[in-house]
Amino acid sequence: MATRLRAAGAGRSCTVIGGSGFLGQHMVEQLLAKGYSVNVFDIHKRFESDQVTFFLGDLCDKEALLPALRGVAVVFHCASPAPASDNRELFYRVNFTGTKAVIEACREAGVQKLVLTSSASVVFEGTDIKNGSEDLPYAQKPIDYYTETKILQEKEVLSANDPDNNFFTTAIRPHGIFGPRDPQLVPILVQAARSGKMKFIIGDGKNLVDFTYVENVVHGHILAAEKLHKGSALCGKAFHITNDEPIPFWTFMSRILTGLDYDPPKYHIPYWLAYYLALLLSLLLALLRPLVTIKATFTPMRVALAGTFHYYSCERAKRAMGYSPVVSLDEAIARTVQSYPGLRRARA
Numbered sequence: 001m002a003t004r005l006r007a008a009g010a011g012r013s014c015t016v017i018g019g020s021g022f023l024g025q026h027m028v029e030q031l032l033a034k035g036y037s038v039n040v041f042d043i044h045k046r047f048e049s050d051q052v053t054f055f056l057g058d059l060c061d062k063e064a065l066l067p068a069l070r071g072v073a074v075v076f077h078c079a080s081p082a083p084a085s086d087n088r089e090l091f092y093r094v095n096f097t098g099t100k101a102v103i104e105a106c107r108e109a110g111v112q113k114l115v116l117t118s119s120a121s122v123v124f125e126g127t128d129i130k131n132g133s134e135d136l137p138y139a140q141k142p143i144d145y146y147t148e149t150k151i152l153q154e155k156e157v158l159s160a161n162d163p164d165n166n167f168f169t170t171a172i173r174p175h176g177i178f179g180p181r182d183p184q185l186v187p188i189l190v191q192a193a194r195s196g197k198m199k200f201i202i203g204d205g206k207n208l209v210d211f212t213y214v215e216n217v218v219h220g221h222i223l224a225a226e227k228l229h230k231g232s233a234l235c236g237k238a239f240h241i242t243n244d245e246p247i248p249f250w251t252f253m254s255r256i257l258t259g260l261d262y263d264p265p266k267y268h269i270p271y272w273l274a275y276y277l278a279l280l281l282s283l284l285l286a287l288l289r290p291l292v293t294i295k296a297t298f299t300p301m302r303v304a305l306a307g308t309f310h311y312y313s314c315e316r317a318k319r320a321m322g323y324s325p326v327v328s329l330d331e332a333i334a335r336t337v338q339s340y341p342g343l344r345r346a347r348a
């Protein structure tokens, strides 16, 4: 590994924590394409590559992290339990306690830059956000444990910024990441369509939201790593990274569905009715959990995301790191639909 690090140049050596995941794999691919030497640290190894050094382990274990961080200049931390897991203990352990272990390991290993994948949802409380800036306060009442722990995670990383000791941190807040190999947007949408749950538009269908193509998210992370240094505007700050093309939520869903030959939703259900039905269902499933575990398609968080405005300004990223999306929304939707032949509706 030391040879590879030297070959890439010390400044272009990195470790992607969560590199086996959806965003992580795209991150690894683009970093390699840019000539970075890349380590992956993940609890699972989900792909083979002779260009990558894999370190398998739990990011909550600092001793397991250290070998993967020694000699690298940049750490991208994009690991998290899946939002749908809804497991409070797991979220706290990985996103809060685990992130503190990542910070300690970075400091001990002499890593200079830590780029966290946070989430624009850290300011979302289920009510409209229109062109929200990074100055919005953290959600006082996060809708779910995932969001609650992403807030704690971001606070830990940004407060760890320590320029006097050559340790620089920043957080990237994507929103609604989609693209090839996404495990939690298109597959869940198609599953809902296949089970006949995609007949209703929640609300009036005019709520604009941000969906961000995965390659744009990666581009934002790499730009951040390259612009993060002593005295830069990135130190200890968070940045929205979106496609900068807010789109009605149900227009986006319909374009993915029709692109895969499914019928788009056409009836309307009032937002308040959908939200309270989802809340009632979530309470019922919580009561039944000791007996049976049932995953709801329409959780309160998903209904809130489906029925409210939530799009964000990425002006701060444009100014501080020269960010602009590299793939347009139209092109991104086309590529995404094309990448899921197995999810296309089978014609009789």
Ligand SMILES: NC(=O)C1=CN([C@@H]2O[C@H](COP(=O)(O)OP(=O)(O)OC[C@H]3O[C@@H](n4cnc5c(N)ncnc54)[C@H](OP(=O)(O)O)[C@@H]3O)[C@@H](O)[C@H]2O)C=CC1
Residues within 6 Å of the ligand: 017, 018, 019, 020, 021, 022, 023, 024, 041, 042, 043, 044, 057, 058, 059, 060, 077, 078, 079, 080, 081, 082, 094, 098, 117, 118, 119, 120, 150, 173, 174, 175, 176, 177, 178, 183, 184
């Ligand atoms: N998807 C989206 O729309 C958005 C995602 N984000 C953030 O982007 C990041 C990446 O998300 P995404 O790629 O979708 O998620 P994935 O679940 O696809 O990838 C996360 C990776 O981290 C791994 N991981 C989980 N826990 C641990 C652990 N304790 N130790 C080591 N590795 C672990 C996962 O393994 P395993 O699969 O076994 O759990 C997985 O390989 C996350 O931080 C998420 O919060 C932010 C905004 C939007």
Ligand SMILES: CC(C)=CCC[C@@H](C)[C@H]1CC[C@H]2C3=C(CC[C@]12C)[C@@]1(C)CCC(=O)C[C@@H]1CC3
Residues within 6 Å of the ligand: 083, 118, 119, 120, 121, 175, 176, 177, 184, 185, 186, 188, 189, 192, 297, 298, 302, 303, 305, 306
């Ligand atoms: C209403 C419904 C069942 C829509 C199907 C698609 C949803 C599964 C996605 C639509 C918006 C997505 C989203 C996320 C997960 C998947 C959706 C709810 C996140 C919660 C993933 C993690 C984040 O950090 C924020 C994302 C917001 C958008």
